[in-house]
Amino acid sequence: MRVQQGLERRYRQEKRFQRMGLGAIILGLVFVSFLFISIFANGYTAFQQTYVKLDVDFDPEMIAPVGETDPDLLSQANYGGLVKKTLREMFPEVTSRREKKVLYNLISSGASFQLREMVMQDPALIGTRQSVWLVADDDVDMLIKGHIDLNVPESDRRIKNNQMVWIQSLQADDRIEKHFNTTFFTAGDSREPELSGIKGAVFGSFFTLLICLLISFPVGVAAAVYLEEFAPKNRWTDIIEVNINNLAAVPSIVFGLLGLAVFINFFGLPRSVPLVGGLVLALMTLPTIIIASRAALKSVPPSIREAALGVGASPMQTVTHHVLPLAMPGMLTGTIIGMAQALGETAPLLMIGMVVFIVDIPGGPFDPSAVLPVQIYLWADSPERAFVERTSAAIMVLLAFLISMNLLAVWLRKKFERRW
Incomplete structure (x- = not known):
């Protein structure tokens, strides 16, 4: 009788120990799953990048005379001015200096390098007008991806009300899209998030x-x-x-x-x-x-x-x-x-x-x-x-x-x- 009771007690202890071990494994898997889900939820959107389509006029006066192919001359042209000129033409109602500065912030500073590479590879673009998908600024990218709360006061968010109007106008014309973020895999580090890569x-x-x-x-x-x-x-x-x-x-x-x-x-x-x-x-x-x-x-x-x-x-x-x-x-x-x-x-x-x-x-x-x-x-x-x-x-x-x-x-x- 006493032997049987001792066996039953040991069996209960063994089952209790097994349940504790199984509980520890399940708890560890829950924490690891929570970690992985949190990382994925925060990071999967980085594999896409927001682009804005602009009809860029490759003005010879701002780049180089038509037919000019000197690499030094082409590389030093004012490509940032082309982006700003295009934005001013798209939104002629923007007249004040402050508003123009805010308008220019819709496009990444790396857009000028993108236009530069296009002209360096094909100088025949000079004097033509091309529809180009340019990288949007990181704030616009975060807005399109839903990471900016528009219900908070304007002073507490990085996207202002006038920028929202311009972005909605671009969306209505199908000029804003999300593409696969190749820059993330093909570029080095950068001060600008939208231009940074690994x-x-x-x-x-x-x-x-x-x-x-x-x-x-x-x-x-x-x-x-x-x-x-x-x-x-x-x-x-x-x-x-x-x-x-x-x-x-x-x-x-x-x-x-x-x-x-x-x-x-x-x-x-x-x-x-x-x-x-x-x-x-x-x-x-x-x-x-x-x-x-x-x-x-x-x-x-x-x-x-x-x-x-x-x-x-x-x-x-x-x-x-x-x-x-x-x-x-x-x-x-x-x-x-x-x-x-x-x-x-x-x-x-x-x-x-x-x-x-x-x-x-x-x-x-x-x-x-x-x-x-x-x-x-x-x-x-x-x-x-x-x-x-x-x-x-x-x-x-x-x-x-x-x-x-x-x-x-x-x-x-x-x-x-x-x-x-």
Whole structure:
């Protein structure tokens, strides 16, 4: 009887523990779902951009004489004046200087560069009148996307009443549309939200991770092979193993301080370049790669080593020809996870100066650049509402990269894993 009661009590405790574990999993999924839904709700509109169609008169007096193709002359023309002239012709009732300034704000300052590129590519446009879709200002973009509340007083919103009248007139003439925001993927950073993109940050992240991979993978694998296969078991190797395990738990900003002190202050390497960022991230990911590689080497059965040694292979041949190929899938999995961790790091890169405002797209690891997490940090600190959606959209792109890298690691483990 007492045994039966004890069994029933243990069964109840086991079911209670299972329910608690299931509740913890459900709670975690709810929070993660809430996070993802919040990011998507704020960021999906950034993949579209508002454009305004204007009938632009490419006046030769404002650009260059018809037939003139000198690139220097064409590049210095007053293309912003063309946009302003077109707006004045469309709204002739706007006469005061203040109202004209407000009217010009309907179109992005980048519209002049758009017209410039058109003329530079086709000088035959000079002297013609063309219907051109130009990028709208970020405030107009936010209004069209429904992010501006028109019920608040005019003094509390960025779109004024007279601008609303002009925008409604343009909408009535089908001159306002939303198109896919290619600028977000093809441009670098900008002070204007409607002109900003992630291409520079993506290239910076690519070069940074490339340097990190080229350094951390061979060094990490070599260290793991030596410690696991060749190093004598004594006090010094124990100290090294303990320090490697401890380094895996060190806050990432400490590696940033180390990179600032060693690579920049001591060696004099330039700030804000992917080379230094890759070196810092390589130091940070080395412990992860070494630990994962050692675990992969331990998973290879001793019989593989014994059989190779038994037929006359040297210890080095045993490792390189038999043990290492079998352990490589696990090593690659650990490396991909380490690279995914490095891709999302911000703190160490802030310490080495990769937080500066950089417009140009980097052409190599020695060019100044930002990285995707730092770009998100910079946009999140901007006051404009348009940067909020671009921040969330950049987070979505970063999460897509991270999820893809983790799925690749899982796929590699499933495909090449050998069970003994």
